[in-house]
Amino acid sequence: MSGVTDSPFRRLVKRCSGDSVGLLVSEFISIEGLTRKIMRSQIRMMFHPEERPVSIQIFGSDADLMAEAAKIVEDSGAEMVDINCGCPAPKVVKRGGGAGLLQNLPRLENILEKTVSAVSIPVTVKIRNGWCSESLNAMETLKIVEGSGAQSLAVHGRTRIQLYRGEADWNIIGELASEASIPIIGSGDVLTAADARGRFEQTGCSGVMIGRGAITNPWIFRQIVDEMEGREAFDPTWREKIDAIEAYRGMLLDFYPEKVAPGRLKMMLSRLIKGIPGAADIRRDCMRTHDPFEMLELLTAHCDRFGILDMDSAGITERLRRREFPVPSSAQAA
Ligand SMILES: Cc1cc2nc3c(=O)[nH]c(=O)nc-3n(C[C@H](O)[C@H](O)[C@H](O)COP(=O)(O)O)c2cc1C
Known part of the structure; x- marks a missing residue:
């Protein structure tokens, strides 16, 4: 594409x-x-x-x-x-x-x-x-x-x-x-x-x-x-997703000039975080920085705060359905 x-x-x-x-x-x-x-x-x-x-x-x-x-x-x-x-x-x-x-x-x-x-x-x-x-x-x-x-x-x-x-x-x-x-x-x-x-x-x-x-x-x-092959489809946890994004960050930094890599990483982050609790908050925070290392630190801290690092998407969907996550900071401020 x-x-x-x-x-x-x-x-x-x-x-x-x-x-x-x-x-x-x-x-x-x-x-x-x-x-x-x-x-x-x-x-x-x-x-x-x-x-x-x-x-x-x-x-x-x-x-x-x-x-x-x-x-x-x-x-x-x-x-x-x-x-x-x-x-x-x-x-x-x-x-x-x-x-x-x-x-x-x-x-x-x-x-x-x-x-x-x-x-x-x-x-x-x-x-x-x-x-x-x-x-x-x-x-x-x-x-x-x-x-x-x-x-x-x-x-x-x-x-x-x-x-x-x-x-x-x-x-x-x-x-x-x-x-x-x-x-x-x-x-x-x-x-x-x-x-x-x-x-x-x-x-x-x-x-x-x-x-x-x-x-x-x-x-x-x-x-x-x-x-x-009749197996349950692999559903990565957020820890596994973050590992993959970290590897991707390395590939971007190797492949693109320093100015281009952060934008490509932001695009990927913004796509992957759709649907996680507090997505609007973490998207906003990641968009504010141009440092690709800080982006992933922010994301990891966010996932940790919501307790989703070891959860896969099925688990997150279930907890969202049960409204089990803390209220995001943007909603608290509003
Ligand atoms: C942003 C974008 C860029 C695309 N670029 C190409 C391309 O360079 N060559 C190509 O054969 N198809 C390209 N396609 C078409 C896709 O290969 C595919 O045939 C089409 O999107 C339908 O499949 P999908 O629903 O899985 O995306 C592109 C599609 C999108 C959305």
Whole structure:
């Protein structure tokens, strides 16, 4: 996910979910940018060995440049290269890239043929159901993808026009899965382990791709494997969450300039603390400081004060329901 799944985030997911994560995929990278000399030298920085197996996603609309960019990805040591045919952003589709390729399948075919023959690592493709509800051409796209030698197709069950509105249509994903000779990976609105199991059962797809669900819950992949294997889904305590956030802080400080890391850490904290007792207080306190070490000290002290360090989310929800927590300081002051 652009703007979200940078290398520290992907490593956080790997730390939280371990080998339950089948494959991590990078944010999309423009083929124009990537083929410029400066970006070539930076690609090694784009993923960390801990992320393996990792796929680098690229986007654009020029077949020769796509093939050249895929070769750069291969040379970087990534296990796979993925071609984005799903991005709905106007600045991408206007130039024929992202979901724009769904409106020009001959161009997509040419891109895939050139790219597949340029590299020996697997080339995979990510699409949406179609451009709009009147042009649901995922099945036609599948045939082109299969014919080109690309090795899997991920499908976000919305159209380009829908952006992220409405619900993803998994019926189309099921139809593709029953027709395809290559793995079909479904994407859209999988927020819990039970959602994932339901989608596997409904569609017979080979894999489920998680986007937004991982932003607030990097443990989701582990929970899905627990669910699929009939175990109770892992539910981290706040002590375990804080340990993971501490590791993430280290990754951010290694990866980003000193000025950038605190903002990224604040974003993560603000997502994870949703729903804990006194969340508004701790969010406000963390937002006030720019020191990433102080942020975690504040959070640990807060969790300790509420006695939730050794509680998981189920325990917290139950105690919230029973109104067992002390009144937060903001409410006392009011
Ligand atoms: C902020 C954001 C950025 C995204 N960036 C990408 C991207 O770079 N490449 C891509 O293939 N999909 C991208 N997506 C789409 C997701 O991969 C996924 O298909 C979609 O969000 C539906 O799945 P979800 O409900 O699990 O998030 C992005 C989605 C979001 C919300």
